Amino acid sequence: MGNYNKDDNWSSLKTTYGHNTHAGEKVMLTDAEIYYEIYGSGQPLLLLHGNGQSINSFKNQISEFSKKYKVIAVDTRGHGYSTDLSTGALTYEIFAADMRHLLDSLKIPKADILGWSDGAITGIIMALKYPSYVNKLAVMSANLFPKPGALKDIVFVLMKELIDDLKYNQDIHSARQRRIYELIFNEPHLTFIELNNIISPVLVMAGENDVIFESHTREIARSIPDSQLMIFKNADHFAPFSVAAEFNKAVLEFLNG
DSSP states (O other): OOOOOTTSOHHHHGGGTTSOTTTEEEEEOSSOEEEEEEESOSSEEEEEOOTTOOGGGGTTTHHHHTTTSEEEEEOOTTSTTOOOOOOSOOOHHHHHHHHHHHHHHTTOSOEEEEEETHHHHHHHHHHHHOGGGEEEEEEESOOSSSSTTTBOHHHHHHHHHHHHHTTTOOSHHHHHHHHHHHHHHHOOOOOHHHHTTOOSOEEEEEETTOSBOHHHHHHHHHHSTTOEEEEETTOOTTHHHHTHHHHHHHHHHHHHO
8 A cells, every 4th residue: 555654754755746656556447557645644635636737736735734644646547657548538437436446445435535626526526426435525626517607718728739739649648648638628517506416525725816717616615515615815726836835724724624
């Protein structure tokens, strides 16, 4: 299970999150290998990154959260060190099923979840499809559908440019990247009404200048029974980087509460 001994030189490992052989392991699925790293002990806390990111995206969170929690930081299939042998369109339902299998392999019946962007969508789907696995759920910059009103136009412009840049590349890596980017155009397909069925305590977060419309974030929070809402002032989609201390404080207060 690759747990990490805190007595080692923690500061030197901070920049190796996502590349740490002392903490890294893989779980084998039928069509993927899911890479994860575990830090700390206590209540399990699953960290789910965004599109095109990796475990290292949570480098400002892992050391702080692992002081109290058993942090399970994961590379989503096709990201980082996780492989993906599937050939069809990717969906967040696939990602959610992967995480259920991961928790089963670790014999963890229920975990807290922190999801950012695509990871937030995966966390929401887990709360809907596998509610017994989700204790508390904190989501940063989630959207329910790939349409105007949820995502700002700049997202679609940027993703189209990235996909166009890969258009004539025939290598496996480029094909994988195209499938990942195409998620933004094609997924997810959730409704506000569905969120009424979430039974876990939920913290909904976004940046004041996020690429997710604030009205969309607020409607997500309104639709989840008894959820909490946090909009980070002077922050954007990357609040876990740009206002890390404030972000960490909000998440920990929610989890500890």
